[in-house]
Amino acid sequence: MISIRLTLALWIAAIIMLADCSNQRRESIPVLHWYVFDEPSGAFSMAAGRCSEDSQQAYKIELVPLPADTDQQREQLVRRLAAGDTAIDIIGMDVIWTAEFAQAGWVLPWTGKAAEQAKAGRLDAPLQSTVYQNQLWAAPFTTNIQLLWYRTDRVSTPPATWEEMIRLAESLGETGTIQAQGERYEGLTVFFTSLLASIGGSVLDVSGKQISLAQQPTLQTLSMMARFANSSAADRALATAREDQARLAFESGNSSFMVNYTFVWPSVQKNAPEIAKHIGWARWPSMMEGQPSRFTLGGINLGVSAYTPHPQLAFHAAACLAAARHQRIAAELGGLPPTIAALYDEPEIRKTFPFADLLRSSLHDAAQRPQTPLYNDVSMAISRTLHPMRDIEPQKDSVRLRDAIMRALNSEGLL
Amino acid sequence: MNQKKRNEWRLGWLLCAPAVTALLVVTAYPILYAVWLSFFRYDLRFPDQRAFIGLDNYVSILTSEVWWHALGNTLMLTIGSVAIELLLGFLLALIMHHTLFWRRAVRAATLIPYAMITVVAALAWKFAFDPTTGFINALLGLDQAWLTERWSAVLVIILTEIWKTTPFMALLLLAGLTLVPYDLIQAARVDGANAWQRFIKIIVPIMKPVILVAVLFRTLDAFRIFDTVFIQTRGAQDTETVSMLGYNTLIVSLNLGLGSAVSVLIFIGVLLISFLFVKGFGTPLTKRGNTDT
Numbered sequence: 218m219i220s221i222r223l224t225l226a227l228w229i230a231a232i233i234m235l236a237d238c239s240n241q242r243r244e245s246i247p248v249l250h251w252y253v254f255d256e257p258s259g260a261f262s263m264a265a266g267r268c269s270e271d272s273q274q275a276y277k278i279e280l281v282p283l284p285a286d287t288d289q290q291r292e293q294l295v296r297r298l299a300a301g302d303t304a305i306d307i308i309g310m311d312v313i314w315t316a317e318f319a320q321a322g323w324v325l326p327w328t329g330k331a332a333e334q335a336k337a338g339r340l341d342a343p344l345q346s347t348v349y350q351n352q353l354w355a356a357p358f359t360t361n362i363q364l365l366w367y368r369t370d371r372v373s374t375p376p377a378t379w380e381e382m383i384r385l386a387e388s389l390g391e392t393g394t395i396q397a398q399g400e401r402y403e404g405l406t407v408f409f410t411s412l413l414a415s416i417g418g419s420v421l422d423v424s425g426k427q428i429s430l431a432q433q434p435t436l437q438t439l440s441m442m443a444r445f446a447n448s449s450a451a452d453r454a455l456a457t458a459r460e461d462q463a464r465l466a467f468e469s470g471n472s473s474f475m476v477n478y479t480f481v482w483p484s485v486q487k488n489a490p491e492i493a494k495h496i497g498w499a500r501w502p503s504m505m506e507g508q509p510s511r512f513t514l515g516g517i518n519l520g521v522s523a524y525t526p527h528p529q530l531a532f533h534a535a536a537c538l539a540a541a542r543h544q545r546i547a548a549e550l551g552g553l554p555p556t557i558a559a560l561y562d563e564p565e566i567r568k569t570f571p572f573a574d575l576l577r578s579s580l581h582d583a584a585q586r587p588q589t590p591l592y593n594d595v596s597m598a599i600s601r602t603l604h605p606m607r608d609i610e611p612q613k614d615s616v617r618l619r620d621a622i623m624r625a626l627n628s629e630g631l632l
Numbered sequence: 633m634n635q636k637k638r639n640e641w642r643l644g645w646l647l648c649a650p651a652v653t654a655l656l657v658v659t660a661y662p663i664l665y666a667v668w669l670s671f672f673r674y675d676l677r678f679p680d681q682r683a684f685i686g687l688d689n690y691v692s693i694l695t696s697e698v699w700w701h702a703l704g705n706t707l708m709l710t711i712g713s714v715a716i717e718l719l720l721g722f723l724l725a726l727i728m729h730h731t732l733f734w735r736r737a738v739r740a741a742t743l744i745p746y747a748m749i750t751v752v753a754a755l756a757w758k759f760a761f762d763p764t765t766g767f768i769n770a771l772l773g774l775d776q777a778w779l780t781e782r783w784s785a786v787l788v789i790i791l792t793e794i795w796k797t798t799p800f801m802a803l804l805l806l807a808g809l810t811l812v813p814y815d816l817i818q819a820a821r822v823d824g825a826n827a828w829q830r831f832i833k834i835i836v837p838i839m840k841p842v843i844l845v846a847v848l849f850r851t852l853d854a855f856r857i858f859d860t861v862f863i864q865t866r867g868a869q870d871t872e873t874v875s876m877l878g879y880n881t882l883i884v885s886l887n888l889g890l891g892s893a894v895s896v897l898i899f900i901g902v903l904l905i906s907f908l909f910v911k912g913f914g915t916p917l918t919k920r921g922n923t924d925t
Contacts, residue, residue, distance in 0.1 A: 292884055299676040299886055321677040401868045457780040457868075590677060594885055604868075624696075628675055628887060 247276045247527050249534050253309025253517065254290055255282035258550040261309075264543035268534055276530045278307070278538070287311050287403050291593065298323040298522065306525040307535050309517045310355050312346035312585075313403075313592050316425065319349045320590035324520040327353040331532040335539065342583040343556040347518045349588060355518035356539040357556035359547050362512050362579050363411075364572065365499045366467065366475045368492075375499035379412070379441055382474055382502050386450030389473055396463035396475035399446065399455035401604035406596040407513050407586070408476075409603055412438045414511040414584035416504040420595065420622065421587040428622050432615070439603075439611035439618075441504065446606035450474075456605040468492060476501060478515070479570065483552045498572045500579055514583040516556065554580070594625035663899070670893035676886035689893035699877065699894075703901075706873040708786065709861075710854040713793040717850060718843075720794065721801030728802065729809045739806075746799035754863035757792040785869045792860050797853070801846050808842030809835070840913070848909045852902055874898050 253261055265278040283290040291314060297305055298318070310318060318324045327335050335356035336344060343357040365382075367375050371389060376382035386393035398404035410420060418434030421427065445451055452458060452466060460477055467475040468489040475481070486493045503510035519535040521528060537543075544555035549569050554576055560566050561573045570576055587595055598621035603609060670689055674682045693699045724742055731738045745753065760766045761778040769776060778784045812835050820830050836843070858875040861867060867876045878898060882891030 288884075295676075295886055296883060317677060321679075454777055454780060457777065597880075628673075628678075628885075628890075 246274050247530060249276050249278045249306040249525075249527065249531055250281050250304055251278050251307040251309065251534075251538070252281045252283055252294060252305050253307075254285055254287075256547075256551050256553075258552075260543075260547040260550040260553070263546055263550070264538050267543070268537040271537060272530075272534070276527065276534055278534055283309070287313075295323075298524070301524050303524045303526055305522040306527065306531045307538070308520045308522055309358070310520045312343070312360075312514055312516050312518060313596070315347055315354050315518065315520075316349045316588045317590045317592055318520060319352070319354045323523050324354050325523050325525075325528055325532075327356065327521075327532070331356075331536055334536040338541075338557045338559055340556055340558050340577075340580055342514050342580050342585070343516055343518075345585055346514055346516070355520040356535055358517050358519050358539045359544065359551075359553035360556045360580060361478050361515035361554060362576065362583055363476050363478055363501050364575065364579065365501055366477060366481060367497050367499065368473045368495050369497040370495040371473045372497075375497060376474075376502055377499075378506055379445065379502045379504060383445055383448050383450050386474055387448060392471055392473055393450055394452050394466070394472040394474070395445070395450045396452060396458065396467050396472050396477065397445070397455065398458055398460060398463060398476075399451075399604070399606050400457050400459050401600050402459065403596055403600065404459055405600040405604060405606075407515070409438065409442065409599055410584065410586055411501065411510070411512045412441060412504060414513065415501075415508070417508075419584075419587075420599070421589060425587060425589040426626070428619060428626065430615070430619055430622070435615045435618070436611045437504065439609050439614055442603065442606045443609040443611065446609070451607075456607070479554055479572075479576065480552045482570070482572075498575060500575060509582060510579075511582050511584040512579060513586050514580070516554075589626070591626055591628060594628060595622055598622050598625040666892040666895050666899075669888050670896050672889045674887075674889040676888060685889070689890050690897070692890065693893055693897065698872075699874075699897075701870070702872045702874045702877045705786075705871060706855060706857065706875075709790060709793070709857055709873065710851060712786075712790045713797070713854050714847060714850050716790075716794050717798045717801045718847060720798045721805050721846070724798060724802035725805035725809055728806050742802060743799045745796050746803075748796070750796060750859040751863055753796045754792055754860040757788060757795070758864045761788050779865055780869065782869045782871065785865050785871050789857075789860055789864055789871060792864070793854065793857065796860075797850060801850055804842060804846035804849070805839070808839040808846075811842065812838050844909060844913045848906065851905055851909070855901060855905060856898065874901070 251261075251265060256262075262280050265280050269277045283293055290311065294305070294308065298321070308318075308324065310324070319326075332353050335347075335353060339357045340360065343360040347353055347355040347357055365375060371392065372385065376385050382395060386395050398408055413419065413434055416434045416437055418431050418438065419429045422429045446455055452463075452472070454462065454466075458466075460480075463475055463477050464481045464484060466472055467477075467481070468485055470489070470492055482496075482498075485496060501510040501512045519539050521531040521535055525531045539556075541555075541557050541560060544557055544560060545563070545566065547553040548555050548560070548566055552569070554570065555561070555566070558577070561570075561577045567573045586592065589595060599618065602614060602618045602621045671684060671686055672682060673685045673688070728735075728739050728742060758779065761768050763769055763775070763777050768774075768778070776784065778788050816834055816838075817830055820834055825833065856875050857873050858879065861871055861873050861876055862879075865871045867873075867880070874894070875898065878891055878894040881887050881894055885891070
């Protein structure tokens with residue numbers, strides 16, 4: 218009996234010691250957790266692996282995938298950050314979170330050499346999205362902007378304005394449908410702010426604290442949304458369409474136009490090679506003839522959590538992840554446009570993005586979404602007020618919109 | 633004797649004490665804390681702007697169209713699902729009660745939906761009604777995107793709720809059915825009462841307290857509906873419920889003050905429902921048995 222107990226005790230002691238040892242061995246290389254959306258091509262995990270190798274045992278980057286949907290990514294992150302979770306080191310931040318995360322003190326500002334690295338050679342618009350109150354809060358990693366995709370076999374010259382496109386689509390009948398994003402989510406806010414920016418308006422003023430929404434541009438934007446949603450050119454399921462539904466519908470061949478991000482290009486080549494032969498691209502349609510559109514910028518920046526136990530290593534790792542060679546991988550494998558200007562001249566990138574020049578010029582004029590810590594509330598106020606697009610009444614809804622955004626800015630209203 | 637009783641009483645409380653303390657810690661404290669928080673402007677994104685603002689949060693909620701809309705939706709879902717569940721539940725209970733063979737198998741089969749996790753059930757129904765992956769459109773020969781419009785989305789949510797929780801209702805009602813003395817039914821039969829009369833005049837009155845409990849439980853549950861709506865529409869198409877509102881304010885916007893106020897209002901709603909039920913039905917829940925017998 219005693220011997221059994223003794224062996225048991227010895228076993229337990231041995232296991233504890235072994236566990237301890239392996240723990241210590243693991244701890245000898247700090248693990249940095251990179252929370253970022255689940256990128257399907259594997260470009261992000263490849264970058265994480267390479268940076269870990271290059272660090273020569275200084276750190277190991279572990280990828281923690283977040284949902285594909287921005288709203289859900291944010292939900293999971295802010296819950297942890299508000300509780301001061303030390304398990305997050307590097308954050309793949311959507312461009313719209315900069316002000317909120319910086320204001321709440323959830324991310325560390327970039328300074329000195331790391332900041333220089335993060336800014337080096339970046340396009341202006343993506344760089345602007347990482348700045349809040351004259352401070353750099355993240356390294357621009359990938360960017361994103363919508364283009365107009367159209368069928369070259371049905372349309373000879375791409376329409377320059379929305380009005381022109383809707384008319385053209387209506388004249389095409391059954392197959393004239395325009396695919397866009399009209400569900401009640403961030404995409405609807407993007408649609409609204411892009412139309413508004415294209416006609417010279419903006420949701421908030423430059424300070425980001427006061428509402429702008431000049432009357433004329435707002436009314437014109439709302440009328441255009443209502444006009445589009447009620448036209449025969451809109452898809453029947455516009456009220457539930459997101460980027461991916463629009464892509465799928467376009468790939469089925471029954472639509473002639475689509476406003477969407479660049480990820481549709483590799484996808485249509487793979488899923489619908491017949492249609493890919495007849496696909497053309499142009500700048501996102503504008504609101505007025507002769508005044509080029511300004512689409513709102515998307516993309517991911519890399520920030521360092523304020524609660525990380527290894528801030529220095531995390532800055533180093535984030536700068537490595539956002540470096541040119543990893544942007545190249547993300548572009549080639551994942552179809553994510555880079556933020557480094559020079560990459561748009563490289564032959565490989567131009568092969569991946571035959572529309573590289575169009576992309577660069579669109580990015581050059583890109584509009585920023587409202588830079589406010591209350592962005593999430595403002596965005597919800599916009600998408601809730603304007604959904605569904607078919608029911609928009611410009612006069613009435615411009616007042617409701619103002620009201621809802623005011624409440625959001627005072628963080629007093631329910632959203 | 634008296635001394636002994638007092639001792640027993642004391643022992644009883646002593647034995648209960650750990651459980652009561654635990655309950656107070658895990659329920660009373662959070663509730664009181666939520667009430668306390670609801671008097672503050674407190675947004676986790678702006679922790680330094682925390683300030684006592686009295687009832688401002690409540691004023692802001694009660695003057696917002698969003699709240700009344702969500703409350704309307706919640707009541708619609710609640711009444712819609714509970715009413716049908718009561719009918720179907722009764723039917724199921726009667727079937728379970730009168731089954732002569734395979735009694736256990738029938739009861740077990742009835743309970744399967746209730747044993748399923750709500751999120752799984754909600755997803756299953758969502759897929760079933762999906763225009764591309766679902767079988768409902770094929771079955772009915774329709775081409776309808778069910779979750780894209782308000783009324784059809786509400787219908788799907790209610791159907792899911794009914795499918796999921798009718799067994800619970802049936803189980804409680806079955807317990808009530810077993811309370812009905814068989815002699816009484818036989819006597820009524822001898823007096824010439826038909827099946828419907830026996831049901832309405834004898835079974836239902838005897839079962840009244842049980843029905844009250846079953847409907848009350850289900851109403852309280854349905855009033856706090858969250859998972860089904862969250863999975864199926866995420867509150868879009870104007871199907872947002874009060875619980876989703878609380879979630880959005882607390883978890884998405886991190887607005888602890890306003891969110892707590894929403895939670896407190898939901899709590900008050902629950903209390904109000906219980907009060908109305910107990911008063912409205914006029915059936916004493918505890919003093920059963922010594923009225924007629």
